[in-house]
Amino acid sequence: MSPRFVLGFLVAITTFILKADGDLVKTPLKSKADIFRLLLNQETLIRSALEKKVHHLVNDVVDIKEKLVNNKKEILYLKHKNQKFKAVNSKLHDAKTEIAALKNKNDKLQAETRKQLKHAKEEYVALNNKIIGLKANLQYQANVTKMLSAAIGESKNIQIKLSSAVSSFREIFRNNVSLQRRKLVGFTVGATNKISWNGSILRFNQVVTNSGHGYSTTTGKFTAPIGGSYVFFVATISDGKKSTLELAIVHNGVKKVMTESNTAAPYQTGSNLVVLKLDKGDCVWVESFHGQNIFYWRVPFTTFSGFLL
Incomplete structure (x- = not known):
């Protein structure tokens, strides 16, 4: 092109x-x-x-x-x-x-x-x-x-x-003018714990006084070292139970006086005193006539005492 x-x-x-x-x-x-x-x-x-x-x-x-x-x-x-x-x-x-x-x-x-x-x-x-x-x-x-x-x-x-x-x-x-020339005899004993019994005779465990050594804690009896007139006194208090406690002061097996703590109320007291004519060797003790429910404490409430006039 x-x-x-x-x-x-x-x-x-x-x-x-x-x-x-x-x-x-x-x-x-x-x-x-x-x-x-x-x-x-x-x-x-x-x-x-x-x-x-x-x-x-x-x-x-x-x-x-x-x-x-x-x-x-x-x-x-x-x-x-x-x-x-x-x-x-x-x-x-x-x-x-x-x-x-x-x-x-x-x-x-x-x-x-x-x-x-x-x-x-x-x-x-x-x-x-x-x-x-x-x-x-x-x-x-x-x-x-x-x-x-x-x-x-x-x-x-x-x-x-x-x-x-x-x-x-x-x-x-x-x-008594003759007292000075005679032997002094007297005792006081008491119960401070549950005492033992010699049958129905109370054997107090605590001796407060025992001039003349007439009381025996083994037998529970007082034996007169000499003859003469003696004064004996017992005082007791029953325990908290309402039961009767009757004690007697006994001379050679014969009950002379008694005490009674009746059932009117607990912790009843009883006491008695007697003057006895003893010969040398006679025995006096406290015996239970009814019951053994005695009240005990560290200071004795139940006591037994005696002394020569």
């Missing part, structure tokens, strides 16, 4: 030209210069467009790099955060384990506390019952003390009477 034909064809055709702003403009080609100019313009425009695209690409690459850097930083931050979360999670796990152990320990402590409370309640009930028993016992002791006080008062009255009788006998002694 001839160049003229081609050139004519190019001149004759209408083409579309790319403008700088990227729009296509319909432009007719009239000459070869227009074609070259068109080509140069198109090349410039294409280059400019490519430069712009490259510039945009470069900017996009920079943005991408910045985003990558930021993403790396964020990833590192997230990794750091994740490690912290893991540490916190580990601590939470340890805390849960410790809480479970503490709960188990608390359950055991509560069980032990309930057990101790139950034991304390039982001890309280037992102690309260013991206190009630002690109160009852104290009341009983108070009643006994009251009755003993009354008995002691009566015994003091008896002792006063006995002292008066002794004073009278002393006056008799003073009037």
Whole structure:
């Protein structure tokens, strides 16, 4: 095909030209210069467009790099955060384990506390019952003390009477000129614990006085070391039981006088006195006619006395 034909064809055709702003403009080609100019313009425009695209690409690459850097930083931050979360999670796990152990320990402590409370309640009930028993016992002791006080008062009255009788006998002694030349004989014995009995004869365990050694704690009998007139006195208090106690002063097997502590009330007293003419070797003792319920104390209430006039 001839160049003229081609050139004519190019001149004759209408083409579309790319403008700088990227729009296509319909432009007719009239000459070869227009074609070259068109080509140069198109090349410039294409280059400019490519430069712009490259510039945009470069900017996009920079943005991408910045985003990558930021993403790396964020990833590192997230990794750091994740490690912290893991540490916190580990601590939470340890805390849960410790809480479970503490709960188990608390359950055991509560069980032990309930057990101790139950034991304390039982001890309280037992102690309260013991206190009630002690109160009852104290009341009983108070009643006994009251009755003993009354008995002691009566015994003091008896002792006063006995002292008066002794004073009278002393006056008799003073009037007896021969008393100084005679052997002194006298005794007082008492019961301070549960005495033994020689059959029905009382064997007093405590010797207060035994001048002349006439009273025997083994037999419970007084044996006259010399003949003469003797005074004998017996005083007794029954124990807390309401039962009759009757005692007698016996001379060689013959009852001479008696005492009685009746059943009107517990701790009843009884006493009696007798003057007997004895020969050397005669025996006098205290014998139970009824009952053996004698009251005992560390200082004797029940006593047996005798002396030579």
